[in-house]
Amino acid sequence: MSVFSAFMDNSVLFWSLLSCLFAQFFKIIFNFFSTGKIRFGIMFETGGMPSSHSALITGATSGIGFQLGFDNPIFALAIAVSLIVMYDASGVRKSAGIQAKEINKLSKKLDPKSELDLKETLGHTKFEVLVGSLLGPLITLPGLIFIGSPHQIFDLIIK
Helix, strand or coil: CCHHHHHHCCHHHHHHHHHHHHHHHHHHHHHHHHHCCCCHHHHHCCCCCCCHHHHHHHHHHHHHHHHHCCCCHHHHHHHHHHHHHHHHHHHHHHHHHHHHHHHHHHHHHHCCCCCCCCCCCCCCCHHHHHHHHHHHHHHHHHHHHHHCCHHHHHHHHHC
16 A cells, blocks of 8 residues: 555544644634634634644544544543643643733834734633534544545545
């Protein structure tokens, strides 16, 4: 089996990446309801509702558990990595965004002509992480159970 073929047969990777992509798309919808504006560029930004990192990692984790067994040590490792990613999204990165906001204010106060503009939406609220962490398994598990790998999707389309 070629490397590309093996990659295309990795259903856990496919469905967890699709979960991440859906989360990024949902950012457009949530942003529209909160601001009244459609911004497609928000798909390529960090932060916001829902957390695509959380969707990706929990999708992969649930897929690993489903395929290898929830008693498998690799699933335990995936849980640990998931917790670190979600903690980072709502803790460290959120704090960095708050600091960036304060630095931007301070910069403008000290020098109104300052062009310093640090990115402020780096992390997520705990609710954004929670929604992302639910979205991952909600997309990944039905995909694995009812459709399978990308190879199987192509077979369905061709037949």
